[in-house]
Amino acid sequence: MSLKSKLHELKLKYQGKKMAPAFNAFHTFLFSPDETTHAGGTHVKAADDLKRTMNTVIMALIPVLLFSMFNAGYQHYSAINGFPADFSVMNDFLTWDNFWIGIIKVLPLVVVSYGVGLLVEFIFAVIKGHEVEEGYLVTGMLVPLIVPVDTPLWMLAVAVVFGVVIGKEVFGGTGMNILNPALTIRAFLFFAYPTWMSGDKVWVYGARERSEEILAGANVDAISGETILGYLAQNKGAEMTYSVSDMFFGFIPGSVGETSAFLILLGGLFLIYTKIASWRIMVSAVIGSLVMGLIFNQIVDFGWVSESSKFYGLMSFDFWKHLIVGGLAFGIVYMATDPVTGSQTNKGKWFYGFFIGFISVMIRVFNPAYPEGVFLAILLMNVFAPTIDHYVIRGNIKNRMKRLKNATIYPKDSDGKAEELKAETV
């Protein structure tokens, strides 16, 4: 007897029991259900159900996760020993030492995120008696990638409970939420524990411990784990040693998975190719951020902002570089394209994406205390997405009404029937 038929037998046994949703959740993960549609009536069949869709996004995230595990170690050792003089990917980056840091620092974040989040989902499914929803599969992978590497695990657990319950379950579960749950979790962490979410000590593993040791009187060098945006926000762009290719390929400090614009780009292309994510949102968000960046660059060119201004560092940052530092690329590809919380109409997607890019860069520049506005911009546009859709649909109705009013209806006379009828009635 195969595993498949055994599982189906078990399913029949558990049918109607309290734990049925929990069992079915694992079951459908492995196999599609054996029920077939009834004869008669019309049924749409598609192989890419919600679980398969979610899995595609996770596949797009796996390279980012692996890279981030290496990067956690690379940043840690570079901060202690200094950056390697002639950097080679094989010798300095893809090493077992680096990966080990990833395993002890990044993997626990993933485990806690999935463990706690799925536990909440299972509890809700059992209490409410519905099937376990797949929505958390992607959220659970996104969450560890958008937090700093030193985030304490209990904080992450608290935030995940908050995000899943308040961000999703109270609205009715997967597909009903207004805000992106992963970003709700990020926002909760940011407002609840700001010292762990910003500053120059949280982005590199070890920086916080070192600073505590120094406070306690140990004679060691402090580790600076300042992000690029952090440098710029303090007008210290000149002290930065990262090259453009560092920024693009992601050998920079930052939230766990946000650094490598290159792998995010590949993931984005994969999602567009598989038609999981909307290319309209991605393209318009990129345009939006470039436009805002250009506006700021122009303001600097006109000399309206002096070099001593606290906005100068970020305003003078080349407009296209905004896309390869910080979380903008990650947010655009994996967060803004969330089909539940984004705009649904094609025209609406253009507005929605554009403003995400536009507002992200705006917040970056005008909020130097915390120079990363992507998550706030996406949450804001999540709230506005239904309104955008409403006006797009209204506009469409208006256009069609106008067309109907002005339309002239010609009789169909191709087969002469109209003429015949006319002749008969006269």
Next chain:
Amino acid sequence: MALLSKKDTNLITDPLADNNPITIQVLGICSALAITAELKASLVMAVSVMFVLGAGNVVISLMRNIIPSKIRIIVQLIVVATLVIIVDQVLKAYQYELSKTLAVFVGLIITNCIIMGRFEAFALANGPWRSFLDGIGNSLGYGIILVIVGFFRELLGSGTLFGYPVLGDPITKTGLYATGYENNGFMIIPPAALIVVGIIIWVQRSRNPALVEEN
């Protein structure tokens, strides 16, 4: 003979749960959001509102037959304003630090929807004793939510209750803080109150499904 008849008892007990001004009627939210970061402020606010609403209901009830209905809102406002100024002055005289925390929100009791709501809905149509009970009942219902919200926000946000550090010292890392626990800064900011009130509403309605609105 009990002190209060059953009907009169209901005036006090109904607003505590099934007809709570905050969780059921969703009135008085603004002050519930603004001043519940500390338990002490919540308690003082609750007592102030109890005084204003209890006394105001009696005054309006006594005048209910002589107030011309066209200007009744203005008359009500004058009554509330007078009472609120009394509260404000007493606070400034005896609890100066606290009155600075409460700041403008004591003055804003005037615009607290619960007060005008009870004047309009109850005091204008009932005798002074029943109006008094209604005022006390509603302000108790308001106060109990304020205290619950204040309890959770102060405990989780600052680790204190009534200013007394119950969870240990966050700076020298004693008590719970020694394990790595940290205060939740989110609970200090007003949106947290919205979420705590929302959770209370959720719990209350899932315990008593009759309260769930049809829509």
